[in-house]
Amino acid sequence: MNLTGKVVVAQGGGPTHVINQSLVGAVLESRKFPQVTKVYGAVNGIEGLVNEEFMDLTQETTHNLEQVAMTPSSALLSTRIKPDDAYCKEIFKVLRAHDVRYFFYIGGNDSSDTVRIVNENAQRANYDFRAIHIPKTIDNDLVLNDHTPGYGSAARFVAQAFMGVNLDNRAFGGVYIGVVMGRHAGFLTAAASLAKKYPDDGPHLVYVPERAFDMDKFLQDVKEVYDKYGRCVIAVSEGVQDENGVAIATRLVEQVEKDAHGNVHLGGGALGELLANTIKEKLNISRVRSDTFGYLQRSFMGCVSDVDLHEAREVGEKAAQFALWKDVDGSVTIQRTGNYSVDYQLRQLHEISAKTKYMPDEFLNTRGNNVTDAFITYARPLIGSGFQDAYRLRAPRVPKILVK
Amino acid sequence: MNLTGKVVVAQGGGPTHVINQSLVGAVLESRKFPQVTKVYGAVNGIEGLVNEEFMDLTQETTHNLEQVAMTPSSALLSTRIKPDDAYCKEIFKVLRAHDVRYFFYIGGNDSSDTVRIVNENAQRANYDFRAIHIPKTIDNDLVLNDHTPGYGSAARFVAQAFMGVNLDNRAFGGVYIGVVMGRHAGFLTAAASLAKKYPDDGPHLVYVPERAFDMDKFLQDVKEVYDKYGRCVIAVSEGVQDENGVAIATRLVEQVEKDAHGNVHLGGGALGELLANTIKEKLNISRVRSDTFGYLQRSFMGCVSDVDLHEAREVGEKAAQFALWKDVDGSVTIQRTGNYSVDYQLRQLHEISAKTKYMPDEFLNTRGNNVTDAFITYARPLIGSGFQDAYRLRAPRVPKILVK
Incomplete structure (x- = not known):
């Protein structure tokens, strides 16, 4: 299938040092695909989605995107709103009105739940739609992930x-x-x-x-x-x-x-x-x-872990690849494959959402x-490379002269 | 004059990121002078001075000193004790017993006051003695200094x-x-x-x-x-x-x-x-x-300013040079001579001690x-070089479709 339409990327919950790496990874990768007509960013997370507050990231320069990727905290700003089913219905209405066919939401387990509900709205409406959750949380508490982007930094x-x-x-x-x-x-x-x-x-x-x-x-x-x-x-x-x-x-x-x-x-x-x-x-x-x-x-x-930074970039890229090459929905997860190496698997949204890893x-x-x-x-x-080491003096003590 | 004897270096007050640069600057420079018989470090500041708790830093390797210089907080540990005249008399007694002829104390305005009182004890006893205060404080509140080591970081x-x-x-x-x-x-x-x-x-x-x-x-x-x-x-x-x-x-x-x-x-x-x-x-x-x-x-x-790091090293070095080349007492101060360059002047101890710059x-x-x-x-x-810049997205907003 070659679903033609727009991509929307949004960021939710607490910012991390590397959350913009995932944004830029998803945006730059999406811009390579001919079936993608535009790449939008929703401002203030799902608030931007219901209020139609979009930036056209197809008109953003690559250089500036790379600079934003190195800047901590959500470049698209964020929200703490927890959407109910009615809210998710509104989101879907807006996405459909803008001919959005691909939805990438960067966030924690609350955000993955939002992706799941919006996606169910699309399925019920028989609207062809790919929805991917991109993991992010400094708490490192997403299930089925070896760890989460943001934690390392x-x-x-x-x-x-x-x-x-x-x-x-x-x-x-x-x-x-x-x-x-x-x-x-x-x-x-x-x-x-x-x-x-x-x-x-x-x-x-x-x-x-x-x-x-x-x-x-x-x-x-x-x-x-x-x-x-x-x-x-x-x-x-x-x-x-x-x-x-x-x-x-x-x-x-x-x-x-x-x-x-x-x-x-x-x-x-x-x-x-x-x-x-x-x-x-x-x-x-x-x-x-x-x-x-x-x-x-x-x-x-x-204060950024290079390992974290690269993985955050890759989960964003992989989200676009899963949706656009593979035509599937889900949540991108990080799997450890060596000491130290990782790979990325797509899991079902309901497997991740609203669960906590301890x-x-x-x-x-x-x-x-x-x-x-x-x-x-x-x-x-x-926590990455280039970690500075603390050193102590190890010179011998001097014998005392005055009797104390 | 070519006063033969030992050097003692101590660190007082709140640690900074670069206080060990000053320590290592004073130690390495002192070790070059033939009239210096040993270079001691007093453990826990003036507490170590009265308790004869010395490390023999002449027996410390240059490599380890350089590693310690890059480590924040006082490598010789610190103290919050504020010495009175009797305490300073005790300090002098110990310094004299160990044939210490050069005393370098790294600290804020409280510490410079200690240096002044110890030095007055030596003068009263007709004991040949050079005492130098090496500035340090993140508060940047020492008078007659353009700024103080520790502040930049x-x-x-x-x-x-x-x-x-x-x-x-x-x-x-x-x-x-x-x-x-x-x-x-x-x-x-x-x-x-x-x-x-x-x-x-x-x-x-x-x-x-x-x-x-x-x-x-x-x-x-x-x-x-x-x-x-x-x-x-x-x-x-x-x-x-x-x-x-x-x-x-x-x-x-x-x-x-x-x-x-x-x-x-x-x-x-x-x-x-x-x-x-x-x-x-x-x-x-x-x-x-x-x-x-x-x-x-x-x-x-x-998190260290390279400018701060180099200056902290230099005030330590200069302390040794003032005492050992010039045979004078005082407090090393930082003077700004350009944008951006500095030079170091020695000021009288009483000009610095127990005063606050606002x-x-x-x-x-x-x-x-x-x-x-x-x-x-x-x-x-x-605050030094290599300071990362924050960037924002500047893509245009997308016109709304649904009337809200």
């Missing part, structure tokens, strides 16, 4: 941040807590461990949502490390939960703010401050500091307070 | 962070507040503006301690920007103060924690949350986010809510 940021704060903490002693993004999956927090080098390097403790967080156990862990090293560096997911699945952070927030997806907003430093104050009080340690990494970890300019047991230690070597082996290639 | 971090959050904020709209280090001087916060490119790029508002912070005026500023762009990115110093000189952040902190210098600990996200909540309530804007950059801005691995009026606009072009011209060279 965010993980690189987290690793570099912990390399630095470990050195800072070593200079002064005390306890440092870094709160990392991740509501349900701990992959990004776990990345804090990727740059450890010396045996006493932090993070010494890592807490993720996959393991119930218990404050007494936490204090015991911190005390143990602090007694050993005179210092302690901790990485903790914003979404850590108690044994009943209640996020520790939400206990604190008086006014819980939710977005349209029902996601509680977990930012603002409350969790870090709670943990820091508890350590100060219960363990009687005076120097306890916490940082909440916040938006920096998904947008920091110039850290497997083998990536977490039995005490639930750290990652394993299996995680390091898994994640290290994803 | 921290400023680069802040600029890259704001480039990213500006793109993130543009994708979603709403208000973003980034809280930047700086108790008294606003140089680091002002650096948020260095990477602005398009006319509507953030930060749209910049608040520094040099201008009294008024909440009503602040809300009016935010409303104005938000009404114009549908979004607003704000950079604010942790140390912003009201018209009576009371830090806005300290109003909030129930349990004010102070270090030995009487510096109030301003971290933890309270200021950002206060401002965010006030905007939500008073301006009725739903999406308001704040991040407190915290320790990342002074230690993030791999942003000059010409760097701040009359409304006190932003920087001027004069600041950009001043600071842009300091």
Whole structure:
């Protein structure tokens, strides 16, 4: 089949460092096919789709597209709207009016669900239509993917941040807590461990949502490390939960703010401050500091994994190839085929959408307070090359002269 | 004169990205002089000096020193102890016992004061002794210096962070507040503006301690920007103060924690949350986010200004040269001699110590809510080369088909 018509590309959800690589991959590849009459970009994700806010990316220069590809955050802007069936019907109406035959939506599992529903609308209307979900999320929580585009660069940021704060903490002693993004999956927090080098390097403790967080156990862990090293560096997911699945952070927030997806907003430093104050009080340690990494970890300019960047480009290209060469719908997934190499497979949309991948047991230690070597082996290639190493002085100590 | 004896180098105060460049510059240069019998490093700053905790850096390899130079945070570790006269007397006793004739102390204005007092002890004892203060502070607040080593790299971090959050904020709209280090001087916060490119790029508002912070005026500023762009990115110093000189952040902190210098600990996200909540309530804007950059801005691995790195190396080298060639005491200062070039002058210790440099009026606009072009011209060279540029799509909009 040689379905003639327009392509629409859109970006949804939280931006990543490399989301524009996927956009540009899909756009440039689509522009090669003679049956593609135009390549549009929807502005503000699905909001742009219902409001007919399109840019004609066929009239964008290749040079500028390549520059945009190197720029973090969604060049087509984004939206947090979670479409219901009526909304998806509107989307389909607009796509049909513009003779759009190929729809590529870059996003997480919410976005893949949107692609699925829009595609079902097209099928019910007997409208020839190809819809492909292009994966993207710093959370690394899409099922059937070895990992997701965006994760590697965010993980690189987290690793570099912990390399630095470990050195800072070593200079002064005390306890440092870094709160990392991740509501349900701990992959990004776990990345804090990727740059450890010396045996006493932090993070010494890592807490993720996959393991119930218990404050007494936490204090015991911190005390143990602090007694050993005179210092302690901790990485903790914003979404850590108690044994009943209640996020520790939400206990604190008086006014819980939710977005349209029902996601509680977990930012603002409350969790870090709670943990820091508890350590100060219960363990009687005076120097306890916490940082909440916040938006920096998904947008920091110039912190990009080359592996992530190339894969993000390729999933965009593959989406266009699957739709235009193979004439199929689905979600592009990343499969690991070697150490380190990947390939891309198309999976059914319903297999991906609205599901969450968690850290497997083998990536977490039995005490639930750290990652394993299996995680390091898994994640290290994803943060890319050119990672700078931290060095220490190793000169001998000088004998004392004055008796003290 | 050809004063034979040992060299001691120490590092004090908060670490920077390039503080080890100064250490290695002083060590390698000192090792060239035949009258230098050994080069020691004091571990944990002046604490190491009174406790005789020395490393023999004459027995450190050049390769490892070069690797350490590229590693952020104090390789000799640090201390927050503020020495009184009795403490400085102890330091001098130890230095004399080890036949130390050259003392190089890398730090901010507190550290230069320590160098001055130790040196006065030596003079009173008629002990031949050269003492040099090597400048370092991300706050950029040392008088008689065009700027200070450490500032350029921290400023680069802040600029890259704001480039990213500006793109993130543009994708979603709403208000973003980034809280930047700086108790008294606003140089680091002002650096948020260095990477602005398009006319509507953030930060749209910049608040520094040099201008009294008024909440009503602040809300009016935010409303104005938000009404114009549908979004607003704000950079604010942790140390912003009201018209009576009371830090806005300290109003909030129930349990004010102070270090030995009487510096109030301003971290933890309270200021950002206060401002965010006030905007939500008073301006009725739903999406308001704040991040407190915290320790990342002074230690993030791999974010270094090449200009800063080279200058930090040179002030260390110059310290050794001033002491060993010229046989003088003082504080090494950076003077700007061109756009962009610098030279180094030695100033008297008492001219530098315990003084603070503030942003000059010409760097701040009359409304006190932003920087001027004069600041950009001043600071842009300091963040170094290879700064990545952000790009936008500029494809034309597509005419709408469905009447909405």
